[in-house]
Amino acid sequence: MKIILILLVPALLMCNFACFTPGAKDNESGSSSGNTRQTDTTKPVKTDSIKTNTTLNKYTDLNKDAFALHYDAIVIDTHNDILMPVFLEGADLNRNNPGTQSDLVKWKKGGLDVQMFSIYVPERYKSNHFSYVMKLIDKLEENQAEHPETFALCKNSEELQAALNSGKFCGLMGAEGGNMIEGSMENLETLYSRGVRYLGLTWNTSNAIAVSARDETERGKKGGLTDFGRDVVKRMNELGMMIDVSHLGETAFWEVAELSNAPIIASHSNTYSLCPHYRNLTDEQIKAIAKSGGYIGINFFYKFIDPNGNPGNIKSVQSKYRNGSSQFNDDDLVKFNEERYEYIQNNLSSSGTSIDMLIDHIDHIKNLVGVDYIGLGSDFDGSITTVNELYDATCYPIITKKLVERGYTEEDIRKILGGNFMRVFKQVCN
Numbered sequence: 001m002k003i004i005l006i007l008l009v010p011a012l013l014m015c016n017f018a019c020f021t022p023g024a025k026d027n028e029s030g031s032s033s034g035n036t037r038q039t040d041t042t043k044p045v046k047t048d049s050i051k052t053n054t055t056l057n058k059y060t061d062l063n064k065d066a067f068a069l070h071y072d073a074i075v076i077d078t079h080n081d082i083l084m085p086v087f088l089e090g091a092d093l094n095r096n097n098p099g100t101q102s103d104l105v106k107w108k109k110g111g112l113d114v115q116m117f118s119i120y121v122p123e124r125y126k127s128n129h130f131s132y133v134m135k136l137i138d139k140l141e142e143n144q145a146e147h148p149e150t151f152a153l154c155k156n157s158e159e160l161q162a163a164l165n166s167g168k169f170c171g172l173m174g175a176e177g178g179n180m181i182e183g184s185m186e187n188l189e190t191l192y193s194r195g196v197r198y199l200g201l202t203w204n205t206s207n208a209i210a211v212s213a214r215d216e217t218e219r220g221k222k223g224g225l226t227d228f229g230r231d232v233v234k235r236m237n238e239l240g241m242m243i244d245v246s247h248l249g250e251t252a253f254w255e256v257a258e259l260s261n262a263p264i265i266a267s268h269s270n271t272y273s274l275c276p277h278y279r280n281l282t283d284e285q286i287k288a289i290a291k292s293g294g295y296i297g298i299n300f301f302y303k304f305i306d307p308n309g310n311p312g313n314i315k316s317v318q319s320k321y322r323n324g325s326s327q328f329n330d331d332d333l334v335k336f337n338e339e340r341y342e343y344i345q346n347n348l349s350s351s352g353t354s355i356d357m358l359i360d361h362i363d364h365i366k367n368l369v370g371v372d373y374i375g376l377g378s379d380f381d382g383s384i385t386t387v388n389e390l391y392d393a394t395c396y397p398i399i400t401k402k403l404v405e406r407g408y409t410e411e412d413i414r415k416i417l418g419g420n421f422m423r424v425f426k427q428v429c430n
């Protein structure tokens, strides 16, 4: 059955955040994603099938059908910062923005079915974190209410599956940085009641809950969870809210691992063994997350993948890939991906950081603890430069193709693309 996605009215434009100046995320990574105000490159995007995620061995020749498998599978991304350009720079969630890495048009083209939106408050608004968050959620809900036929904001796995069955694009909410609850358990409970289903206990800065990875590593800050932080972990367990340890200091991590009675997630982190950055997980941390039955969303940011990466080189390669791919017709997305992939293979560059290094991180986790704990947590639009081939959110299918080339089975790939997260989401949040 074909479903035409009616592109949504730019309801989020001209919102109440006009007083805020445009800017990148407070990320140590650097530059903004550029001008996001250009818009009207919109055209209808088609999806080819209803997603059921029940068929685990549908394809006999994955080399031939890698892209068909991608569009058949449920694909979930557990971390994306698009709400920042939407609310701070006037980007439109519903249109194909030249200046953003993601939006609804790119997600549909990239075969994404579920996006977990990062609810994040830039540090410069720290005097009113919680009210900022409430307005952010208001706006997302308004967008959903205006487009109930095509977009669903879900709070549990039953709602999620029902929305997927009806062919809708699904949004989930996760919060990044426990500073936003302003030391109040009541605020945590309000976040939950509004639909937020994970909380990253810290962002790069420490707060009333815990010490962050950056502060612990780069500034020698001591301490793990505070007393309040321990109460937050227990309350999140009671509420059915996932504890996100991306950005969390290692001392606090081990206290969470000890304290939590539910699976732990890292919504957007990679492996320290392959790229020793404070944002990445050591092998012992990966084993602890697996032991909890948890989940790790692989981050596309080159800094967490390649210790020697150079953003200028990557952007130059991406520009070539993006321009080269624009010549191919995308009415048939499988064919489009075959042509794009062939083009990329014929124009491989030794410069920049290849997606192969990202797949190495997936391999590392698989070899360490198995495939059941791996997913995708792109960090798109979080002021990041992604690896060469993943130049924007239309490029998720290239990951599936690479996994096939590495010998992953159809069942493995379906788990990585979305099945593993669905399992944890159902276990913790229902």
Ligand SMILES: [Zn+2]
Residues within 6 Å of the ligand: 176, 246, 247, 268, 382
């Ligand atoms: Zn982050």
